[in-house]
Amino acid sequence: MGVTRRSVLAFIPLAAVGGLVAVFAAGLGRDPSVIPSALIGRAVPDFALPPVQGRSLGLSSVDLRGEVSLVNVFASWCIPCREEHPVFMRLAREKVIPVYGINYKDAPDDAAKWLDERGDPYTRTGADRDGRVAIEWGVYGVPETFVVGADGVIAHKHVGAITEQILSDTFLPLITRLQAEARPS
Numbered sequence: 001m002g003v004t005r006r007s008v009l010a011f012i013p014l015a016a017v018g019g020l021v022a023v024f025a026a027g028l029g030r031d032p033s034v035i036p037s038a039l040i041g042r043a044v045p046d047f048a049l050p051p052v053q054g055r056s057l058g059l060s061s062v063d064l065r066g067e068v069s070l071v072n073v074f075a076s077w078c079i080p081c082r083e084e085h086p087v088f089m090r091l092a093r094e095k096v097i098p099v100y101g102i103n104y105k106d107a108p109d110d111a112a113k114w115l116d117e118r119g120d121p122y123t124r125t126g127a128d129r130d131g132r133v134a135i136e137w138g139v140y141g142v143p144e145t146f147v148v149g150a151d152g153v154i155a156h157k158h159v160g161a162i163t164e165q166i167l168s169d170t171f172l173p174l175i176t177r178l179q180a181e182a183r184p185s
Contacts, residue, residue, distance in 0.1 A: 039154045039157070040155070041153060043152050044154060045061065045136035048062075049126025052103050052125045052126070054116065055112075055120070057124040061152070065151065067150050068178045069098045069147075070088075071145065072088060073101075073128075074104065076110040076111055077106070083161045087167055100125070101125040103127050104128050105130070106129070108127065140159060143162070147175060149182065155174060
């Protein structure tokens with residue numbers, strides 16, 4: 001009985017270490033910017049946000065129906081938001097897709113100054129001062145960007161800055177497909 005009990009007790013730490021190794025190994029191949037969202041395939045949450053200071057148009061869930069669009073959650077204090085901003089400026093300039101902004105937990109003056117100085121690529125921008133709307137969207141942090149179909153259903157979520165490569169490899173093919181699907185036959 002003593003030998004069997006020792007064998008079992010010796011096996012428990014080995015099994016625990018083996019389990020941890022398996023979990024870590026599985027995580028090594030995953031892209032950290034791909035965080036599953038329970039909202040993929042669901043309608044955007046119902047919300048209505050006032051405009052960012054100095055803007056006349058706020059943002060609501062009603063605005064996200066009728067055409068394929070991007071929703072970018074950003075803040076003036078967010079460093080990766082600065083990196084991706086030129087991508088959104090290009091999209092706005094080229095009129096590829098409407099880009100909507102949810103300004104996350106920002107001081108009104110800071111948000112307005114940031115958009116005034118860097119340019120405002122957003123068709124509409126809602127001020128989410130307390131972060132409640134972002135929570136409803138399942139936002140973990142900023143920046144996060146969502147592709148929303150013409151039917152108001154969330155098709156894709158990206159965590160982190162959108163680069164030109166991510167735009168061309170992931171976003172533009174999806175946008176093109178969704179826009180084609182939304183056109184009447």
